[in-house]
Amino acid sequence: xxxxxxxxxxxxxxxxxxxxxxxxxxxxxxxxxxxxxxxxxxxxxxxxxxxxxxxxxxxxxxxxxxxxxxxxxxxxxxxxxxxxxxxxxxxxxxxxxxxxxxxxxxxxxxxxxxxxxxxxxxxxxxxxxxxxxxxxxxxxxxxxxxxxxxxxxxxxxxxxxxxxxxxxxxxxxxxxxxxxxxxxxxxxxxxxxxxxxxxxxxxxxxxx
Amino acid sequence: xxxxxxxxxxxxxxxxxxxxxxxxxxxxxxxxxxxxxxxxxxxxxxxxxxxxxxxxxxxxxxxxxxxxxxxxxxxxxxxxxxxxxxxxxxxxxxxxxxxxxxxxxxxxxxxxxxxxxxxxxxxxxxxxxxxxxxxxxxxxxxxxxxxxxxxxxxxxxxxxxxxxxxxxxxxxxxxxxxxxxxxxxxxxxxxxxxxxxxxxxxxxxxxxxxxxxxxxxxxxxxxxxxxxxxxxxxxxxxxxxxxxxxxxxxxxxxxxxxxxxxxxxxxxxxxxxxx
Numbered sequence: 001x002x003x004x005x006x007x008x009x010x011x012x013x014x015x016x017x018x019x020x021x022x023x024x025x026x027x028x029x030x031x032x033x034x035x036x037x038x039x040x041x042x043x044x045x046x047x048x049x050x051x052x053x054x055x056x057x058x059x060x061x062x063x064x065x066x067x068x069x070x071x072x073x074x075x076x077x078x079x080x081x082x083x084x085x086x087x088x089x090x091x092x093x094x095x096x097x098x099x100x101x102x103x104x105x106x107x108x109x110x111x112x113x114x115x116x117x118x119x120x121x122x123x124x125x126x127x128x129x130x131x132x133x134x135x136x137x138x139x140x141x142x143x144x145x146x147x148x149x150x151x152x153x154x155x156x157x158x159x160x161x162x163x164x165x166x167x168x169x170x171x172x173x174x175x176x177x178x179x180x181x182x183x184x185x186x187x188x189x190x191x192x193x194x195x196x197x198x199x200x201x202x203x204x205x206x207x208x
Numbered sequence: 209x210x211x212x213x214x215x216x217x218x219x220x221x222x223x224x225x226x227x228x229x230x231x232x233x234x235x236x237x238x239x240x241x242x243x244x245x246x247x248x249x250x251x252x253x254x255x256x257x258x259x260x261x262x263x264x265x266x267x268x269x270x271x272x273x274x275x276x277x278x279x280x281x282x283x284x285x286x287x288x289x290x291x292x293x294x295x296x297x298x299x300x301x302x303x304x305x306x307x308x309x310x311x312x313x314x315x316x317x318x319x320x321x322x323x324x325x326x327x328x329x330x331x332x333x334x335x336x337x338x339x340x341x342x343x344x345x346x347x348x349x350x351x352x353x354x355x356x357x358x359x360x361x362x363x364x365x366x367x368x369x370x371x372x373x374x375x376x377x378x379x380x381x382x383x384x385x386x387x388x389x390x391x392x393x394x395x396x397x398x399x400x401x402x403x404x405x406x407x408x409x410x411x412x413x414x415x416x417x418x419x420x421x422x423x424x425x426x427x428x429x430x431x432x433x434x435x436x437x438x439x440x441x442x443x444x445x446x447x448x449x450x451x452x453x454x455x456x457x458x459x460x461x462x463x464x465x466x467x468x469x470x471x472x473x474x475x476x477x478x479x480x481x482x483x
Contacts, residue, residue, distance in 0.1 A: 047379055047473070067382075067386065070384070083381070
């Protein structure tokens with residue numbers, strides 16, 4: 001259970017903005033290309049210099065060692081990156097077989113060569129790699145950007161379960177307004193570095 | 209070819225005319241470059257001019273230095289050499305560290321490695337009196353420095369290139385909670401290897417494929433081959449030591465500098481070379 005809060009948060013042309021994503025809540029951000037959505041997520045993960053402060057449950061980002069902040073406030077980039085030969089080498093603690101199954105991946109997926117995986121396979125495996133760290137907040141940069149309808153539904157459902165069972169805070173960037181209304185309790189539009197409330201959907205928050 | 213296998217070595221002094229004959233080679237190469245539109249004739253000629261002027265100048269300086277073997281003069285000479293090497297390292301980087309780091313990184317690493325290695329060799333191995341005797345100190349330092357400079361330039365260039373091209377991978381590793389040291393480890397290892405491989409290859413090929421320049425020069429100047437070879441072996445080891453440790457220091461410092469206090473990858477600390 002963790003609340004992610006931004007106070008007067010500013011990175012390059014984005015912000016300053018205030019935003020709170022409650023424990024077990026999913027907030028969606030949409031916006032044109034170049035509006036700074038990815039930039040915002042990168043700054044929240046403290047990968048880019050920024051002004052203002054991000055808080056996780058009352059703990060300041062700047063007061064925590066950067067690696068432990070990033071383990072708890074995990075950024076999932078739009079393009080999945082792999083550096084070792086096999087997929088499994090990137091999972092230090094293995095991967096829950098049930099999660100592989102839920103994303104339509106066989107248990108042998110960990111033996112695959114990273115270079116031979118399709119873009120969609122890599123994206124789903126990258127999500128699992130991040131989830132295996134058990135983050136308290138997730139910064140998702142178009143997590144279904146390269147996926148077909150079936151895989152998209154699988155990812156949405158797994159993330160929904162993760163949010164409900166762990167009470168994680170989700171900040172989700174999406175291009176698709178229908179996806180936003182499916183997965184998020186609140187949606188914002190990022191224009192000129194400002195967040196405008198766009199919709200409040202009926203998707204229920206996690207049990208409190 | 210002259211036969212120099214006789215017992216008493218003779219030093220054949222070269223005349224200006226001899227050198228001019230050799231310079232014809234360079235001119236011919238320049239003409240060829242012009243014909244093939246390689247576009248390097250200017251640089252070739254300028255470099256040939258530079259080598260002539262610089263070496264003649266250093267010959268005079270060394271002569272002066274040898275006649276006045278004072279520690280201060282040797283130290284000044286060494287300082288000039290290392291500063292020039294530092295500039296050369298910086299000039300060879302496609303992406304160099306901004307600010308004082310561009311010059312400081314290579315220079316500091318060379319100071320740490322080349323100086324230590326040369327002084328150790330002078331004091332422990334050669335044992336000349338005084339230990340800073342310029343006949344030994346300056347040529348040794350020059351050879352160690354020249355090779356260390358190559359290693360450091362190659363290593364740093366590979367490091368910054370890796371960081372730039374593999375940025376997404378490095379940031380993914382950071383985003384997964386790895387610390388900077390772990391994230392950059394592969395790139396750093398690769399960069400250090402790249403810096404050290406030329407000297408390792410040179411040692412492996414020495415005597416079979418190539419006759420090292422120092423030894424060849426000594427033999428041409430009349431030193432008995434076995435003595436020249438012994439010095440060459442010493443120099444090879446010193447160069448390997450200087451290059452290896454220098455590259456490790458430079459690449460490690462450079463890798464640290466790529467990340468800030470919040471362990472963010474800071475490619476904005478690099479500048480593309482302007483030329």
